[in-house]
Amino acid sequence: MFDDLQQQFNRSFDSLEDFADLISDYLQCPVTIEDANHYLLAYSSHDDETDQARVSTIIGRRVPERVINRFWKDGVIPKLNYSDEPLIIPTIDEIGLGNRVAISIRKNEEVLGYIWVVDVRGILNKESLALLKMAARKARNQLLQFNLQRKKKERNEQELLWQMITGEIANYTRMKEQLLRIGHQQDQSIAILIFSIKDLSKDLMKQLTYLTNTTQKMKILIHTFDEDQLILLVAPKDKRTFVEETEQFLHSFLKQVNxxxxxxxxxxxxxxxxxxxxxxxxxxxxxxxxxxxxQLFPRELKSAYFYHELGAFRYIDLLKRTPELQKLATNPALEKLATYDRENQTNLMETLETVLDYEDQLTKAAKKLHCHVNTLNYRLKRIKDITMIDIKNPVQKIGLYFDIKLVRKKH
Structure with a gap:
């Protein structure tokens, strides 16, 4: 059997479908071949026995995200990625998965794709697993060629994205045609999402690329990296619900990364x-x-993703970029407070800023400052004595909030 199969594998194939059919004929089980991002490349024909997960994969041309998520949760994907041995996967009814055997297609440490075999009747044995290893080795060259084409396509897409970002679009009609080929629909809105990352290594770039290619919570047309940033060009389902859709995507994406x-x-x-x-x-x-x-106000803006969520900091941003701001004198009350802090080794400026941040919710402010509410009230009285400002006056309070944020970032 093995000699015969070796001869069969050594011949050239017109397509990956022919190759999948050959594996299926020998194993007498349905076979699918995927790329490293779980997009369907080929599947065997004439399969009477299958499962819902395979049907959904064939219809959608990619593995459903809930199946991928379950495989990560159960450790299936990590095991496949770090081994060249076949992996037996028992039935998982919740995601419509029957008995499976899978193996990664690899070149050294790089995963090029996967072969999945549906074993509904439980007929695969040691000889079948050895055959599957042989098939994975044979598939390597075909997927290497596919990977080269995919990487070239990604480079072209990233070049297009930079043209769009910089506003240097050489040919508008050609740009629209390229976006349509990627998956953008006519008259569909597009937007930019940017993720700032500390210590962006090559391994982390690979991991983030994998996630952007496998997520199905939002349509990601193009991704690229720029120094310490991941930049995504996305196409929302509906412009009117973009904020809600994005927040749902971010919740899922951040959880998966973590x-x-x-x-x-x-x-x-x-x-x-x-x-x-x-x-x-x-x-x-x-x-x-x-x-x-x-980056300037990480504590205050921790939960903000959109410009409208910046609140008063939108105006602080405009003020900071206004030339006239440089000519404005610093609020004398804040100068007095800063001088007092320096001379007396106190932190009344921090106290005032925290109280303003928490909108006079003294219990929360005291907790943030690690002091008792009575201590905080004493500090506020001291601040009033030094500066002669009344933080209960709404006009003074708003002005003081702007002043203290601008002063903090001037120094």
Whole structure:
């Protein structure tokens, strides 16, 4: 059998479908071949016995995200990625998965794809597993060629994204055609999401690329990396519900990054969707504005993703970029407080800022400052004595909030 199969494998194949059919004929089980991002490349024909997970994969041309998530949760994908041995996967009814055997197709440490065999009748034995290893070795060359084509396609897409971001679109019609080939629909809005990452290594870039290619919570048209940032060009289902859709996607994406790779992002900025594809650089500028302010005020803006969620900090951003701001004198009350802190080794400026941040919720402010509420009340009385300001006066309070944020970032 093995000699015969070796001869069969050594011949050339017109397509991966022919190769999948050959494996299926010998194993007498349905076979699918996927790329490293779980997109369907080929599947065997004339399969009477199958399961719902395989049917959904064939219809959608990619493995359903709930199946991928379950495989990660159960350790299936990590085991396949770090071994060249076949892996037996028992039935998982919750995701419509029957008995399976899978193996990764690899070149050294790089995973090129996977072969999946549905074993509904439980007929595969040691000889079958050895045959599957042989098939994975044979598939390597075919998937290597596929990977080269995919990487070239990704480079072209990333070049297109940078043209759009910089506003240097050489040919608008050609750009629209390229986006349509990627999966963008006519008249569909697009937007930019940016993730700031600390210590972006090559391994982490691979892991994030994998996630952007496998997520199905949002349509990601193009991704690229720029220094310490992951940049996504996304196409929302509906412009009117973009914020809600994005927040759901971010919740899922951040959880997967943390659960699977034990990583977190420093900050995230989201631009708004644009109907005119030539104005996507505006979405990019909106996302970078959010990131810039989150880096300046990480504590205050921890939960903000969109420009409208920045609240008063939108105006602080405008003020900081206004030349006239440099001519304005610092609030004398804050100068007095800063001088008092320096001379007396106190932190009344921090106390005032925290109370303003928590909108006079003294219990929460005291907890943040690690002091008793009575101690906080004493400090506030001291601040009033030194500065002669009344933080209960709404006009003074708003002005003071702006002043203290601008002063803190001047120094």
């Amino acid at each position: 659960d699977r790779f034990d990583q977190d992002f420093q900050a995230i900025g989201c631009g708004y969707p644009k109907e005119d594809l030539r104005t996507i650089n505006e979405s990019y500028n909106e996302a970078t504005a959010v990131l810039r302010l989150k």
